[in-house]
Amino acid sequence: MSSSSHLKKIPIKIATNSVSSARRWPWMLKVEEWFYKHKNQLIFVHITMFVFFMSMMIIPLFTKFPDVNANIWNNLRLLSTFLFWGLWFPLVFASVIFAGRIWCGVLCPMGAATEWANKIGFQRPIPAWLRWEGTPVLSFLLITILGQTLDVRDENSAMLEIFGGTLLLALIIGIFFGRNKRAWCRHACPIGLLLGVFSRLSVIEFAPKLPQKGGDRYAERGVCPTMIDINHKAESRHCIQCFRCVKPASPGGLFLRFRKAGEEILQIRHRNPNWAEIWFMFLATGVSLGGFLWLILPQYQTWRQQVGNWFINHGWYWIGNTGPSWLMSVHPEQHQAYNWLDFMMIIAFMLVCMLFCTFVLCATNALSSWLAGKFNGDRTFKSRFLESGYQFAPIAMISIIIGLGDQLFKQLQLSGLPADLISYFKISLFLLSIVWSIYLGYHILKNQGVTKIGRFLALIPSALGSIIIAAAWWPAIFGVHFSMLAEYRAHLAILS
């Protein structure tokens, strides 16, 4: 019997609540069925992706450095950095809105490798330090900052260090912790948290057919590789969409569900809101901004000069020495070598931007939550702050895409697309994200029972927060073109 005819004969009873009152379109059943049927072949996808990623990281290291006439079509080093930062990064991000964490569940070679290592490893219980919600936040911040000091967006050896290093860590964690699980993916992967937070905005989710009350639960036993108790599943964050809990013909398990973009954030009070996500969104927005601005702000060069002079005047000449190449970009063959001054300035600048953005978002969100309380908002100030913090998800997402995915725009410009057009595209993305953030904020306030007039008043500070963040990106959107960026890099090289 074909599985589709089988499906017709077994009525699937889906409990109705806010999460699973579902529109089930025929194509979704077909997708479920397809994955169910081909799940054993996923290993070939993982192997192909693994080989491709490793090749793109290692082979370019043995090829020549790009000269002035080089482009992505005649230089493997440039092609490799473009594939990683110009295609892979923005596409994986954009796909979160339309397909959730499908990258993680179906394509990611690192996730597959950690799970494979886990099968042959010690399978120890996952320790508390790894389960701490702050671990992936720290992991993201460390990798992003190290990526900047190593110049990961332009240097192939830095890419190998960052991606190869995280792959090694993923394997180590896989070897030691969990039983047929992906402890790395849930608890430590810097990309996983990023995709997880923004998957709450996605138009699809996996929802329980027979949901149970009580909210999300952590389950080290069971089918889910990221420790989700599937019948209690209330949030998308940790679901890597591996389809393992999906059996189209079964009355239990999860099913693929289509929903309105951002619906989960509108229902956030019932969807396991979490402080780690709020901190992550606030901190990551700022650190990404810092990672872009230090390259293009003329003031950064002035401050660098002043700090450098201060050190020299105090006889601390070591500040001008280059450091180890695993910590900072040292490439004399390309006339670029950061010294300790660069290293410290880049980190300090990124941290200051991070604190600035976090302060702005915290202050405006706090004011908004306080006003909500004055106009009939339910629950405590802390709960309202937590809930309305999620309204910044769209602006945080766009900030990170533009900040870390600038290679795509650079390549578009090199391919002849007018720089102004690219700038208008970026500003449209920002405007869209601000409007979306305001929309989410309005409905979160409505769900808190805030009166109509109160909603408009409470929205003013939070909308201001989104606008300030967008304005901080102004130099990156309109103020700089990539030819200028190259000039700054050359300037840096001369200074060092």
Ligand code: SF4
């Ligand atoms: S969480 Fe990280 S390692 Fe795991 S599948 Fe996703 S991107 Fe890959």
Ligand code: SF4
């Ligand atoms: S909930 Fe289901 S689809 Fe999501 S990660 Fe767990 S097993 Fe995979």
